[in-house]
Amino acid sequence: MEKYNLSYWGTIVKTIATKLALVTGLCLNLGFSMISTASAETKVGLLLPYTGTYAALGNAITEGFELAIEEAGREDEFTVIVEDSEMKPPVGLAKARKLVYQDEVDVIAGVVSSGVLGAMRDFIHQSQVPLIVANAGNNLATGENCSPYIVRVSFSNGQINRPMGTWLAENGVKTIYTLAPDYAAGHQMIDAFTKAFTAAGGEVIGSEFTPFGQTKDFGPYLTNAQASGADGIFVFYAGGEAINFVKQYGSFDIKTPLYGSGFLTSPLYVEAEGEAAIGVRASLHYIPTLDTPENKAFIKAFQAKYNAMPSEYAVQGYDAALALMAAVDNGGVDRATLAAQLPRVSYVGPRGPLEIDPATNNIVQNIYIYDTVMENGVLTQKMIDTVPSVRDDAAGCQM
Amino acid sequence: MDLSFWILQFLNAMQYSMLLFLLSIGLTVIFGLLHFVNLAHASLYMMGAYIGISVAALTGSFWAAFFLAPVIVTLIGAMLYFTLIDRMRTAGPMNQVLVTFGLIFIFLDLVRMGWGDIALGLDGPQSLSGTTRFLGVDYPAYRLFIIALGLGVMTTMWFILSRTQIGAMIRASVENTDMAAAMGINVSTLFFLVFCFGCALAGLAGVAAAPILSATTTMGITILIPTLIVVVIGGLGSLEGAIAGSIIIGFMETFGAVMIPSFSAVLTYVLLAVVLIWRPQGLIPARG
Secondary structure, three states: HHHHHHHHHHHHHHHHHHHHHHHHHHHHHHHHHHHHHHHHHHHEEEEEOOOOOHHHHHHHHHHHHHHHHHHHHOOOOOOEEEOOOOOHHHHHHHHHHHHHOOOOOOOEEEEEEEHHHHHHHHHHHOOOOOOEEEOOHHHHHHOOOOOOOEOOOOOOOOHHHHHHHHHHHHHHOOOOEEEOOOOOHHHHHHHHHHHHHHOOEEEEEEEEEOOOOOOOHHHHHHHHHHHHOOOEOOOOOHHHHHHHHHHHHHOOOOOOOOOEEEEOOOOOOHHHHHHOOOOOOEEEEOOOOOHHHHHHHHHHHHHHOOOOOOOOOHHHHHHHHHHHHHHHHHOOOOHHHHHHHHHOOOEOOOEEEEOOOOOOOOOOEEEEEEEEEOOEEEEEEEEEEEEEEOOOOOOOOOO | OOOOHHHHHHHHHHHHHHHHHHHHHHHHHHHHHHHHOOOOOOHHHHHHHHHHHHHHHHHHHOOHHHHHHHHHHHHHHHHHHHHHHHHHOOOOHHHHHHHHHHHHHHHHHHHHHHHHOOOOOOOOHHHHEEEEEEEEEEHHHHHHHHHHHHHHHHHHHHHHHHHHHHHHHHHHHHHHHHHHHHHHOOOOHHHHHHHHHHHHHHHHHHHHHHHHOEEEHHHHHHHHHHHHHHHHHHHHOOOHHHHHHHHHHHHHOOOOOOHHHHHHHHHHHHHHHHHHHHHOOOOOOOOO
């Protein structure tokens, strides 16, 4: 009995000792990694959708981001923590909190959905962690709800569509029928287009918003648009919805020309749309066929690493990383200094000259009007016109 | 808004109804016979689309994809049957729903690993490209093909169920499984065959839908809800119910989108609520 008791206690002591050793080891490890982080590295939280409708966008942005850091040979300087926003506002907000409080990141980059950006805005503003927006075009984030901690290197929903409204009206299109998914971005894109198109003398004679993410058959809407007798149909769709829309437009043999926000025929998925995409005219902040040395170098590097053509999404990720590195080079070492340096970034990138507007923290960039054409059996983008240095007005933004 | 406009919208509604029918008939027959709620049915639909795209890429022929995809999906279904479905038959509806709901996510990730996240397109057959003059309007030939396919499957199913011996055996088993077994019907083989047939139809719906809807990783989950609504409205387990349900939902969604677009998303749910209150067993439930 006594023996048994002895060995029994012995076991317990041993267990406790082992556990203690483990815990101490863990603490040591943790302490060590925290020290090394604080000394040289910048911690970046990459918050993007890796599941759901826009998963492909999240992946493309990540590819661009990683390429820029690798190209600069600065992998050791940046610790990247990747989180899946699942494209759901509450999830995005929870993951942003996790990145700020648990991972203690210096800066967050990413955000594809305008809805997720809207949900995160107040948290970012209050926690004073700089956010580099690499896609979400929500106008409010660099308008009414702007913040010194939110810098956008992608585009605003208005920025893409305003120039197209003016351009179409000036190039002989008198009446337009609009279609877009029924959510924040859809409404902002169409509103911006409608305002500019009307101001330049055009008339929008019909408009519908389709249930977002649920509409599979656009047949009924296309039939309505055609019956309206408008000179053209202007739409915003992205991802899977864009593919379905363009293919179904093609299958109905509709004679009314199709115009759109450039995401409609994004190089990322235009192949899946096939011949139906030929002749669609759209406006975008980047097209892979831009004839500049910066873009050619970018495309060469992207193809060497990923064996695919880059899309505007990859460029946004690339520019998010370039902006971050520039801010670090100018003395950004922690949250406050990075937030101060990010809005001062300005350089010529793959998409042309770009700078951050200090009035809104939104990017100022060229908008390209392009046609999707077939060349040597491959769908590609043919530039029609450039609207230089498109800048959003402050729209109620007070820093 | 002349007559040709309404004919176009009628055809749009028919096309969508037939797609819903192809999906819901498999789900409802499996439920009616096996009393098994197979939510993974929607994943088999997705597999049909992706496998169809791969077969078409390998063989260069849409028709090869059209005939092979349902066969391959049936094989996947058979594997599921022997590993999971058959064991879960007596586990009760809650466990069945949980297991098959889990399967949805497994299939979703398998597709992401195999085919990636970017939506893929499938070109329809050359012979069905462009539009055809039908009822005085120009309508996409491929959509007419889907309508014909749906009507064909409908007639065949009706003929099998009401005019053949195997149909009589199925109907007997639906009404009273024990009695059917006592009468010498090999019920478990019959169950397996019906399950395979349902899977084949899901695969067929997937590959048939791919040229119109393109294949995305979320296509299974997004089609699951309308399909379940069709089955619940029509009445679980009945062919007539699936026909009625898919036509009602197809027409309601299409004409809802045309006439009151801002409410079109809500309409089907309102109908679902009304049916559940007024006729919880569905409009045309299976007997038994």
